[in-house]
Amino acid sequence: MKNFISLSLIVLLQVIGNGLLRYGMQSIGSLDLHNPSTIVAWLLNTVTSPYVLLGVILLIVWFVVFLGALSWLDLSYVLPMSSSTYILSALVAWLVLGESVSKGTWIGTLIVSVGVLLVGQSERKQGQEAAASVGLSNSEGVSR
16 A cells, blocks of 8 residues: 555656656746847746746655655656656646647556556566465475
C-alpha cells in the first residue's frame, strides 16, 4: 500500500506541478531575448506568478516523495512506474491547457502505458516470489 501511495503521489505531484508551471508561463508570455529591458520584467512576473510558485512547491514536494520512494524501492521500478506521468501530462496538456497533441505523441504515450503495465506486473511477480522465499526460509528456521 505504501508503494502504491508513494508512486501515485509521485505521478500526481509531477503532472499537476508541471501543468501549473505551463499555465503560469502561458499567462506570462514568452521571453524576448532580443529586448534586454523586458527580461527583468519577465523574470519578476515569473517568480511572482501564483501558478508558477505553486507549481514549484508541488515539484519540490514531488522530489521529496521521489527520494523517499527511492529509499525503499528499486530505481528500476520507480522510474518506469513514474513515467506514467507522460500519459497524464499529455491528457492535461490536451484537455486542460488546450494544447494540440500529435498522433505521434499519442502513439508514444500508448507505448509508454504498455511499458508501465509490464513493469508493474513484473514487480508484483518479484514481490510474490520474494514473499514466498521468505516464508520458506522462516519455516526452515523454525524447524531447526
